[in-house]
Structures are given as structure tokens and as C-alpha cells.
Amino acid sequence: QSVLTQPPSVSGAPGQRVTISCTGSSSNIGAGYDVHWYQQLPGTAPKLLIYGNSNRPSGVPDRFSGSKSGTSASLAITGLQAEDEADYYCQSYDSSLSGLYVFGTGTKVTVL
């Protein structure tokens, strides 16, 4: 059961900026645990996109950026490109009894 809530879908035209929200609670994001973002292209394994709330691994374009505030986090994609069409998931650690690691519900990004 996901405890991080994301919008099911977002869309934008090439070149536009889109944002994806990730809403958690006081036992995960609000407790100060880092948020990470993964990109899953169709038919492939997830790939780490943003780690530690706002850091990009080597090779990830700077069009992708992350932020965190309170019990929520956001992923922004600027200059949207066709190859950005994918599913995106946030993830964090949760200190409640129900689970240790939690993923967001996932967001499908569609490039119009």
C-alpha cells in the first residue's frame, strides 16, 4: 500500500515545464527522510533520476530537478522532450510500523 501520493498523470507540449507532486506524512517525508525519484521508461527497469531530494546522478540532464518542503516533494521537468514520456515514482523511508520503504503511486508523463 503506497503512502506517498502522486497525481496519476501529467502532460505537456514539447518544451514546456511540468511538475509532479509527492505528498507524504510526518512518518516519512515530514520526518526529514530524503526523497528520491525514479524514471521508468516503457518496458524497462526503474532508473534513479533524483536522489537526496534534489541531486542528479551523473548523466541525468539538468532539465530534471527536485525539491522538498514539509511533508511533500516535487519533481520538475523543464524543456519537456518526447523521450521524457515515462512513469515517475517518488520514494522515501518511513518510520511507522506499517512499512520501511515506500514508493509513490506513480505518475504517467505524456508529451503531447
Added chain:
Amino acid sequence: EVQLVESGGGLVQPGRSLRLSCAASGFTFDDYAMHWVRQAPGKGLEWVSGISWNSGSIGYADSVKGRFTISRDNAKNSLYLQMNSLRAEDTALYYCAKVSGYDLDDAFDIWGQGTMVTVSS
């Protein structure tokens, strides 16, 4: 090249068992915690289980607690998931994933390609 390769998936009847393996290469396996994450067909990612570098700390999702057992063999650079009393809802693509660092909330920086488990009569 850093790589994780899962194996052991397949079609299994409800109530039966299956053991998944994950072979690691290209990094010092016994330096890092490892995890299993699954994805049911057409659904999102679900964390299943994790194990610390020395097997001293282990955790499970409530959905698999008491049925699944995670283990590792650092001498063989391998991670395992013993799955017992399988249910239809365990049908999913199972990924193994490496943790990027040494903190509890570090990211999963390397993922395998997954092995498919189908539970059906």
C-alpha cells in the same frame, strides 16, 4: 560495469514456493544493503524486503511478512528471496536493487532487469 541479474522466476501454483536469486557484479557487494522491489502487471512499485550488508538488519513489507525470507551470500555476491505460501496477488516482476550509500534513507541506485513470478493454478 555495475550489474544486477535476477533469476528464478516462473509460473507456480498458489501455496507453493519459489526462490529468486540476484547476482551482483561490478561493485563491492558486501559494502551495501540490498532490496527486493516488485511491480504487479500494470501497477506501481512496491517495496518487498531489504537486508543490510552483514544480514544484521532485515525488513519486510506487511504483505509478505511471515511468508518471504530475504538472505544474502557475500562470498557469492548474491541476494536471495525465498517465497513460500505464494498467492495470486504475489504475481509481479521482481527487481533487486542496490542501495547507494550507508544511510537508512539512501536511494536505490542500481536495479536489475527483473524476474517475473506468476502465481496461478
